[in-house]
Amino acid sequence: MLCFETICVEHRQLKNLSYHEARLNKTRRELWGYDDNWDLAELLPVPDQVDDTMHKCRIAYDKKVDNIRWEPYSRRAIRKIRRVYHDEIDYRYKYDNRDSLNALYAQRGDADEILIIRKGLVTDSNFCNVAFRDGNRWLTPVSPLLPGTQRALLLDQGIIETTDIRESDIKSFSQIRLFNAMVDWAHAATLDVSLIA
Incomplete structure (x- = not known):
């Protein structure tokens, strides 16, 4: 493994x-x-x-x-995100075997990226942690599938804060931002939440 x-x-x-x-x-x-x-x-x-x-x-x-x-490495464009659902998915460690994530990604249809919902809670995208704009704060799920290194840095810097984010909360935010080790905060894709299908 x-x-x-x-x-x-x-x-x-x-x-x-x-x-x-x-x-x-x-x-x-x-x-x-x-x-x-x-x-x-x-x-x-x-x-x-x-x-x-x-x-x-x-x-x-x-x-x-x-x-x-x-x-x-070159960054990819993300213009639309599709919600996908899996209540048992486990990616606590950065496993080389990504079969379960790849199966979810295959459900994206015409979207560029997915947003994984587990037991009603927002977790991560396929390759990125996510944060949502709430007024002047950026909130990230307290229980991501994988706690990313860029996420840890942003938490330490006070740029993002953790909270439970339910799927039903998505519409109350204005934007979503996707970031990871290769995509820092300044270059992270930022979309209006209306682009989450």
Whole structure:
């Protein structure tokens, strides 16, 4: 059972590395009982072929590193979101096997992204955590499928706050924003909630 981390690389620098390291080492402790901590800066020297443009570093691991991939990255456009439903989905750890998420994503129809509803509560999109605009606050679900590293950073910075968000609450917000390790707050897709089908 592999897990992985996806780390943003800009100007040959690994971004938010301490957050990725914390999640990876927490996963190693909880899934496999390890109490040592991996040092990702040591494990991930940036190779020469990675230039100053945005890249994605993907490290897959279980008890040891399985593989490391470095790929150019470009952000995708999100214009419409479709709600999908699954009451039992579990993605507490960043599992390499995304079959259950892929099956939900296949239900998106003409939308670019999905919003996963579990037991009446909003969780995440396929690849992103989400936040909703409530007046001058941005609120993110207290129980996402996967607590993302960008989400952790934004919470620490006080940019977003957590709360329970029910599906029925969506219409009371003005906007939704989608963000992850590769898409920081400044570049996150922001849509009117009317674009959530």
